[in-house]
Structure formats: structure tokens, C-alpha cells
Amino acid sequence: MVSFYLVMRVTHERGIDYEAVDYATQDPRALFLSQTILGVLGAVMDEATDIVSSLYALAKHKADLTFKELFISGRTLGQEIMGPLINVLVLIFMAEALPMTILYLRDNNTLVYTFKYTLSLGVIQSLSSAIGIVLTVIFATLCSALFLRNKKAEVVEK
Structure with a gap:
């Protein structure tokens, strides 16, 4: 969520058109944010679980x-x-926009116009998600290494 907010602040939401969600009665920004969070949440949870469980198995072995x-080791695995x-x-975010992109191009719109109105949201979602995934590697590795180091210290003391 922080990465999404940073991307939106840095770009000042320029080039982002919410026409694709005009039919919705809710705030398009909130819908876009929730769609982005749900999209990245599964990947981040999967990544963090892989890193934590692998480091735990490595420390146990x-x-x-x-x-x-x-x-x-955690950083290498995360990379x-x-x-x-x-x-x-x-690919998921771009595939979501593909049908609308094809319709725009079939209506003889230019590639720039089509990109602006159909793919700009997918690019922002992809960028925000990539930042979230990179940050997850750092935080999951750091927290796991700290916890496992402290856990080893407790075992040695007993």
C-alpha cells in the first residue's frame, strides 16, 4: 500500500485515467487501490512464506x-x-486491460491514445506491485534472520 501511495504521489496521478471504472458508483481511486492491493497480496504472502520457511529449514539444518x-541466504532466495x-x-494486470485495448485499437485509435486510456492503470499497478515485492524480500529476510538468531540464542541458553 505504501508503494502504491508513493507511486501515486510521485506521478501526481498524471496520465492516469479512471474511465474504465466510470460505471462504478464508488470512488475510482479507492477501487483502484483495493484492486492493486488484492493483486499484490497473494504474491507478497507467497514470497514471504517461501523466504521464512526456507530460512527456518536452513537454520534448523x-x-x-x-x-x-x-x-x-534469504536475500539470494528472494532474488x-x-x-x-x-x-x-x-502479465495479470496487462491481460486485464487487453480486451479494452483491442477494442480501442479496432476503433482506429492511435497506440498512444489507447495506451493512455487502457494500459496506464496496469502500468501503475505493475510498478506498485514490483516495489512491494522487492520490499518484501528485504523485510521478510531481515525479520526471519533476526528471529532465528534470537531463537538460536534462546536454545543455547537452555
Whole structure:
């Protein structure tokens, strides 16, 4: 949500047209925000779960890992997961706009005009989602490494 807000603030919502949701009686910004959050939520939860469970298994298998080693392992794993997740979300958001894009192009609209009115929302959603996925790698890895390091310290003390 923070990444969505940052993207919207930086761009001052220029080039974003909410005509696709004109039929709705609710605020189009709120609908767009909720659509973006729901789109990225599954990917972020999947990514965080993969990182946390993998680091837990690694720490359980090799108990002498330092915080730095755990963090580097989590970051490496996150980088491997990040690319495919971003690609999937970009394709989902763009596929959603594809029927409307085809209609605009069939009506002899220019490519620039068509992009402005159909794909601009998908680009913003994709950018916000990509930022969220990248930040998830950092936070999930950091929290897991800290927790697992503290957990190892508790086990050693007992």
C-alpha cells in the first residue's frame, strides 16, 4: 500500500485515467487501490512464506549460521523468487486491460491514445506491485534472520 501511495504521489496521478471504472458508483481511486492491493497480496504472502520457511529449514539444518549468513541466504532466495512473481503480476494486470485495448485499437485509435486510456492503470499497478515485492524480500529476510538468531540464542541458553 505504501508503494502504491508513493507511486501515486510521485506521478501526481498524471496520465492516469479512471474511465474504465466510470460505471462504478464508488470512488475510482479507492477501487483502484483495493484492486492493486488484492493483486499484490497473494504474491507478497507467497514470497514471504517461501523466504521464512526456507530460512527456518536452513537454520534448523545448520544451527551455526550467523545473522549475516542467514540474511545473505534469504536475500539470494528472494532474488530468485522476485523475478517470476513480478512477471506474473505484470502479465495479470496487462491481460486485464487487453480486451479494452483491442477494442480501442479496432476503433482506429492511435497506440498512444489507447495506451493512455487502457494500459496506464496496469502500468501503475505493475510498478506498485514490483516495489512491494522487492520490499518484501528485504523485510521478510531481515525479520526471519533476526528471529532465528534470537531463537538460536534462546536454545543455547537452555
